[in-house]
Amino acid sequence: MTIDAKTTLCAVIGNPIGHSLSPTIHNAAFQATNLNFCYTAFEVSDVEQAIQGMRGLGIRGFSITIPHKVTAMQFADELDPVAESIGSINTLINNDGVLKGYNTDxxxxxxxxxxxxxxxxxxxxxxxxxxxxxxxxxxxxxxxxxxxxxxxxxxxxxxxxxxxxxxxxxxxxxxxxxxxxxxxxxxxxxxxxxxxxxxxxxxxxxxxxxxxxxxxxxxxxxxxxxxxxxxxxxxxxxxxxxxxxxxNGAEMFINQAIVQFELFTGQNAPEAVMRKVVLSSLKG
Ligand SMILES: NC(=O)c1ccc[n+]([C@@H]2O[C@H](COP(=O)([O-])OP(=O)(O)OC[C@H]3O[C@@H](n4cnc5c(N)ncnc54)[C@H](OP(=O)(O)O)[C@@H]3O)[C@@H](O)[C@H]2O)c1
CATH class of the missing domain: 3.40.50.720 (NAD(P)-binding Rossmann-like Domain)
Structure with a gap:
C-alpha cells in the first residue's frame, strides 16, 4: 500500500485503543480492493476535539469505540434513524463536511x-x-x-x-x-x-x-x-x-466491519479477506 497525497484516511477512535483489530481488518480490505485508503487508530480522550479534527483534516470515516459511542452522537450533523433509536454510534462518515453517524453493531x-x-x-x-x-x-x-x-x-x-x-x-x-x-x-x-x-x-x-x-x-x-x-x-x-x-460473536464482528467498509468506500467489501483476518486475529 502506497500512501500519497491522494490517500483517503479513516481511523478508529477510542480509549484505550492499542488492542483494536480494526486497523488490521480495514487496511487488509483496502489493499485487497486496491483502494487508495488507509486506516489508523487514535487514542482519544476529548471526542469533540477529535471530531473537529475529522472536519478540519477531511478524514473520511471514523470507527468509534469505548468510551465514546454515546458522547460522539451529539457532534454528528445527521444520524441514521436506527443509530438514533439505539442512542449510540460506532461509525461517523464525513460526506463533504457533513458528518453522519451510524451504528453497525x-x-x-x-x-x-x-x-x-x-x-x-x-x-x-x-x-x-x-x-x-x-x-x-x-x-x-x-x-x-x-x-x-x-x-x-x-x-x-x-x-x-x-x-x-x-x-x-x-x-x-x-x-x-x-x-x-x-x-x-x-x-x-x-x-x-x-x-x-x-x-x-x-x-x-x-x-x-x-x-x-x-x-x-x-x-x-x-x-x-x-x-x-x-x-x-x-x-x-x-x-x-x-x-x-x-x-459465534466473530460473525457479528466481521459483519459490522463489512458494513463500515461499505460506508467508508461506497463499495462492496472483500468479505473473504476480512473474515480471514478477523478469524486469524481472534484465534491468536
Ligand atoms: N461480536 C461483536 O461484534 C460484539 C460487539 C459488541 C459487544 N460484544 C460483546 O458483547 C458483550 C456485551 O457488550 P456490551 O457493550 O453490551 O456491554 P455492556 O454495555 O456492559 O452490557 C452488558 C449487560 O449485560 C448485563 N449482564 C451481566 N450479567 C448478566 C446476566 N447474567 N444476565 C443478563 N444480563 C447480564 C450487564 O449488567 P451489569 O452492568 O450489571 O453487569 C449489562 O447490562 C461483551 O462481551 C462484548 O465483548 C460483541
Missing part, C-alpha cells in the same frame, strides 16, 4: 443471522442483556425484521425498562422486557427460536459461566453468542452438544 448481528440462513419472519427471539450491544441488536431487529416476539431479559432494571419501551414503540412484534431469573428465563425459552447472548458472561475471564442451563436448549433452537473472546463460549459448546444451530 445491530446490522452486523442481523447480517450474521441472515447469512447463516436463519429465518426471522414470524420467529420468537430472546436477547440476554440490556447494555450497549443488546440495545443495538434489539433496535435493529425491531426496525429491520419481522419477528413475532422479542423477549429482553436483563439484570439492570432501568436499562430493561427503557429498552423495552424504546423497542416496543418501533415494532408490531410483541415485546417483553423482564429481569432475568430462573422463571422468566424458562418462560422465555419455552417458545424461543433464536437466543442471542448480549451479556459478557462466557467472555474471558468468565469462560466457565453461561447464562442458560443446557436443559433449556434443544434443537431447532438457534443460539447466537455475540461474545468473541473466546469464539466458542460455554453457552455455544452446550448448545452444540444439544444439537442446536450456533453462531
Amino acid at each position: 445491530g446490522i452486523g448481528a442481523l447480517r450474521a443471522l441472515e447469512s447463516a440462513g436463519i429465518a426471522l419472519e414470524g420467529a420468537e427471539a430472546t436477547i440476554l442483556g440490556s447494555g450497549g450491544a443488546a440495545r443495538a441488536i434489539a433496535c435493529t431487529l425491531a426496525a429491520k425484521s419481522d419477528l413475532a416476539k422479542l423477549n429482553i431479559l436483563g439484570v439492570v432494571e432501568d436499562e430493561v425498562k427503557n429498552l423495552h419501551k424504546n423497542v416496543a414503540k418501533q415494532t408490531s412484534a410483541k415485546v417483553v422486557g423482564e429481569l432475568i431469573n430462573s422463571e422468566t428465563l424458562e418462560a422465555a425459552m419455552a417458545n424461543t427460536g433464536i437466543l442471542i447472548n448480549c451479556t459478557p458472561i462466557g467472555m474471558h475471564p468468565k469462560v466457565d459461566e453461561s447464562v442458560v442451563p443446557p436443559h433449556l436448549m434443544s434443537a431447532p433452537l438457534v443460539v447466537f453468542d455475540i461474545v468473541y473472546n473466546p469464539m466458542e463460549t460455554k453457552l455455544l459448546k452446550e448448545a452444540k452438544g444439544n444439537r442446536c444451530r450456533t453462531i
